[in-house]
Amino acid sequence: MPAEQTTVQDLSESELLARIFPRLNHSPGILLGPGDDAALIAAPDGRVLISIDTQTQDQDFRLEWKNGYRTTGYDVGWKAAAQNLSDINAMGGSATSLVVSLTMPPQTPVEWVEAFADGLTAAIIGLGAPDCSVAGGDLGRGSELAVTVAVVGTLGGVAPVLRSGAKPGDVVAVAGTLGRAAAGWALLESGFPMGSLDTEQRGLVERQCRPQPPLAAGPLAARAGATAMMDISDGLLRDGSRLAAASNVALDFDPVALKTHAVPLEPAAVLLGRDAMPWVLGGGEDHGLLATFPAGIQLPQGFTAIGSVQAVVEPPGSGVRIAGQAADTVGWDHFAD
Amino acid sequence: MPAEQTTVQDLSESELLARIFPRLNHSPGILLGPGDDAALIAAPDGRVLISIDTQTQDQDFRLEWKNGYRTTGYDVGWKAAAQNLSDINAMGGSATSLVVSLTMPPQTPVEWVEAFADGLTAAIIGLGAPDCSVAGGDLGRGSELAVTVAVVGTLGGVAPVLRSGAKPGDVVAVAGTLGRAAAGWALLESGFPMGSLDTEQRGLVERQCRPQPPLAAGPLAARAGATAMMDISDGLLRDGSRLAAASNVALDFDPVALKTHAVPLEPAAVLLGRDAMPWVLGGGEDHGLLATFPAGIQLPQGFTAIGSVQAVVEPPGSGVRIAGQAADTVGWDHFAD
Structure with missing residues (x-):
């Protein structure tokens, strides 16, 4: 980078905050915004959903990828917001605020931080969560870039949709895409x-860098009577087996339905000489929703059926099957090598 | 460390979580705890306070200090909880839940993580916040240890105490200690x-590693009519100048009152051949409270007067004075060298 570029060590914390604040979304649900010891957020139904997620350089993203693409601050801001908005979506709720902690090396360009703030705001608006404010944050120094976002949301009076409510006979459905972020990672x-x-192919890369969780689908599913739901963040098979275990059922996926999710991945599969199905089954970062619904109800907009819920047979085998056969659990585990 | 010690890379994420969950505090205000995409927390007065703080290895703590002390997981867990509980305290509220993100190198011992969880719980209970649950979290890998905690709290129906409400003629008071964590850092x-x-001297080191924010004092101050309040996290002078700026006033500290805060620091000052007053004025990590109250009211339990609020004189100089003289702003800024 050019020597004259302003970096975060050239500014005081308050100067840096002054660059960030005007770029953040601010909605009426925020009763007291950034600048005091804590923010104050409306919780109209007397409850709040809360979750937290961290992205760390070289673990969750590379600053420079093998194909030469350089991750932008905008990408990291977008993805940090999208991941967290998705966790609230997966409970059937809507996000009302984010608090954001950004840890960065002192030589990080101020422009990168401004782009990061822009990416947060663009995701909030672009994904359809305009009532979500950035309520506060923390800036710190570290040897690597790391972003942690905590999200607060509201259920608007409905019950949360847990992982544990799927019943034999239910329909298994997904909203959003499967495998695109994984295909993008491979590219x-x-x-x-x-x-x-x-x-x-560039569109697949974009899904890795700027995922598109289907934020309208979560609250619709809750209101339609979804029996169980979760965010697909670690892959359909791995997350499916978690939902199956929590509900004490098995999920049986229809290979024909899964195959349709592989079609948009073919441009990457052909280029790389690889099979698209492992991305569909194991790729998680699209942040789609996996949900179960009582049989016979009309699936809410955005959901398509991909299988059915079955009873666990004794002795219990894999909680996830494809056309009745136990599926290997592939996906991402943070520590196991 | 011995080769046979179990490290986080030897366990799956779910195995590691199974070691952590039983160690966490769980109170009735948590409607849905860890294990789903988000937790659900009661917000009885229809509002929630929220804040976030990160501690990063070699920035906020050293794994091994120059005097040989090795920071324990318990220390890091305690401090992460204490810092965040203090942010809610400083608004006049009480914390109801924490969500915790822990990023760590794969060779981190599992015992360290267990001690971290124990430290979180010990701080919550020991500092007097038994209604605060650990509602969820995130585990990830990174090249350095980093802990981010977001805290949610309730005001119990009262108005938040902001930084901006101090009026000329008010009394300036502090609760908790000043400079002990800074003296501990120096040791x-x-x-x-x-x-x-x-x-x-060991007690001062303990205040650095396991700070003791006065959690009863914040809600008491709110109910007693405090006009402004904040957490002293970056030092009395620096934080005082922030409160002064937010309120458009000046704070005038009484040197005799400040001097009493230096007395408990003498055992470190004498050993190190240093003056204790810079720790009183510039040391922040005790997480005491700085508050202003209308003159003539009885200060709530835990607070002692250290000065008075004055009007800003034109042209405005430093917002912080000692016996009428502009005080240099010393303290900690994350980026400026």
Whole structure:
């Protein structure tokens, strides 16, 4: 980077905050915004949903990928917001505020931080959560970039949709996409620079860097009577087995339905000489929703059926099956090698 | 460490969570605890306070200090909870839940993580916040240890005490201690190993590693009519100048009152051949409270007067004075060198 670029060590904390604050979304549900020891948020139904997620450089994203793409502050801000908005969506709620902690090396350009703030706001607005404010945050120094966002949301009076309510006979459905972020990761880690990719392939990279959780779908599912729901953050099979275990059932996926999710991944699969199905089954970062609904009800907008809930047979095997066969659990575990 | 010690990379995420969950505090205000996409917390007065804070290895604590002391998981857990509980205290509220993100190198011992969870719980109980649950969290891998906690709290129907309400003529008061954590830091960074310190000196080190924010004092101040309040996290002068600026007033500190806060620091000052007053004025991590009250009211339990609020004179100089003289702003800024 050019030597004259302003970096975060050139500014005081208050100067840096003054660059960030005007870029953040601010909605009426925030009763007291950033600048005091804590923010104050409306909780109209007397309850709040809360979750927290961290993204760390070289674990959750690379600053520079093998194909030469450089992750922008905008990407990191977008993804941090999207991940957290998705956790509230997966309970059937709507996010009302984020608090954001950004840890960064002192040589981080101020422009990167401004782009990060823009990315947060763009995700909030672009994904359909305009009532969600950035209520506060923390800035700190570290040897690597790390972003932690905690999100607070409201259920608007409905019951939360847990992982544990699926019943044998229910329909299994998904909202959003499967495998696109994983295909995008594979492209970023390939030898094919961005300039060599076609529009569809670049679209897959975008889903890795700026995921699109279907935020309208969670509250619709809660109101439609979903019996169980969760965010697919670690892959359909791995997360499916978690939902199955929590509900003490098995999920049986229809291979034909799964196959339709592989079609949009073909432009990456062909280029890389790989099979698209492992991305569908194991890729999580699209932040789609996995939900179960009573049989016979009309699925809410955005959901498509991909299988059915079955009773666990004794002795219990895998909680996830494909056309009746136990599916291997592939996906991402943070520590196991 | 011995080769046979179990580290976090030896366990799956769910195995690690199973070691952590039983160690966490769980109170009735938590409607749905860890294990789903988000937790659900009661917000009885229809509002929630929220804040977030990160501690990063080598920035906010050293794993091994110059005097040989090794920071324990218990210390880091305690401090992470204490810092966040203090932010809610400073608004006049009480914490109802924490969500905790722990990023760590894969070779981190599982015992360290268990001690971290124990430290969180010990601080919650020991500092007097038994109604505060650990509602959820996130585990991830990074090249350095980093802990981010977001805290949610309730005001129990009262108005939040902001930084901006101090009026000329008000009394300035503090609750909790000043400078002890800073004196403890100086001891940890000295050449004096722990075994060579006396009880009082070790007590100062303890305040650095396990601060004691006065959690009863914040809600008492709100109910007693405090006009402004904040957490002293970056030092009395620096934080005082922030409160003064937010309120458009000046704070005039009484040197005699400040001097009494230096007395408990003498055992460190004498050993290190240093003056205790810079710790009183610039040390922040005790997480005491700085508050202003209308003149003539009885200060709530835990508070002692240290000065008065004055009008800003034109042209405005420093917002913080000692016996009428502008005080230099010393303290901690995260980025400025």
